[in-house]
Amino acid sequence: MSNSLDSPVPPPVLAAAQARRSHSKVTEDAPSTAELERLLGAAGRVADHSALHPWRLIALRGESRARLGRALADAAGLHGSGAASLAAKPMRAPLLIAVVSSPQPSHKVAEWEQEAVASGVAHMLSLLLHEAGWGVMWRTGPHTRSKAVAAMHGLAPGEKLLGWLYVGGIPDRLGSSHDKRAPLEHRLSTLES
Template sequence: MDALTALHNRVSTGKLVEPAPNEQQRQNIFRAALRAADHACLRPWRFLMVEGQERERLGEIFLKAAEQSEGVPLTEAQRQRTLAMPLRAPLIIVAITRLQEHPKVPHLEQHMSTAGAVQAMLTAAYAEGVGVYWRTGPLANNPQVAQGLGLAENERIDGFIYCGTPDKAARQAPDLQVDDFFSQWKAN
């Protein structure tokens, strides 16, 4: 698939099954991340891969974090749903920003670089026929999840990228009109 086709047609795939991306697909997806815009070449991103039985351990981390953040016991249904979250895909990539002090590159821009790396991975995955979707939410910002994953004090989770084989054909990308989002600025 050529680059413009992938960029114009990429969509998230919500229903993912085994197998996870193979080694060749992974390398192409990972290499795409390394081309993200990166002011001062800080390379603020890093990624953890969670698969196999480690997904169950991640579910336990999610459950512990959810129980403590709620302040009240979760129902059994909530507990089971939380434990099963990482089982939605055979591979989860945790996108992490390593925040660095830099006089010209604020923390926000470092997060944006990580987001650019994630977007590049999503597009590369689409081009490779791999289904993916990006999740954030309260667990991405939960300090207990960060601790459970072994993050350093200066690291933040920017999302969980769920990867696998699409369970069905990808939906068609919406036909958005360029003129609805782009206009020429004219000085007064």
């Protein structure tokens, strides 16, 4: 039996996933809130045990990125030029989307399952942003789960950051090709008995 994987035109989700790559350098263009909401309407449809929606996103634009930078420097206990260089990191993109795992009370769905949903939303949103023509890179760091950074985002008790999607325009001139992806077929094994 043939399926659409065999068709000369690859199915759109397959093509989008194959084409996705991260962009570490982006321009100052950024998607609007309306565009983000539209993409999130799709990204938020990932599999979600008991439909708890155990996640939320916080868009950081403008000066809020500098506040994040100061929180990172605080968390690192840095001063002077070390603090300035860490504080500048969130300015690498015009839009940062903080991915928040926001576990909901449940007797049935463990917290790790709920984090998996939040992670899935972030991956799906990255894919959709890339398909829409935006450059995206998911970034974290040693201070992602520090108190200073949680306070800067206004996280509630129990909420945890999974990092930030750094989003911006794709530069006309891309850096040298970085596609170092290894073949992944060997990651699949099959148990039949």
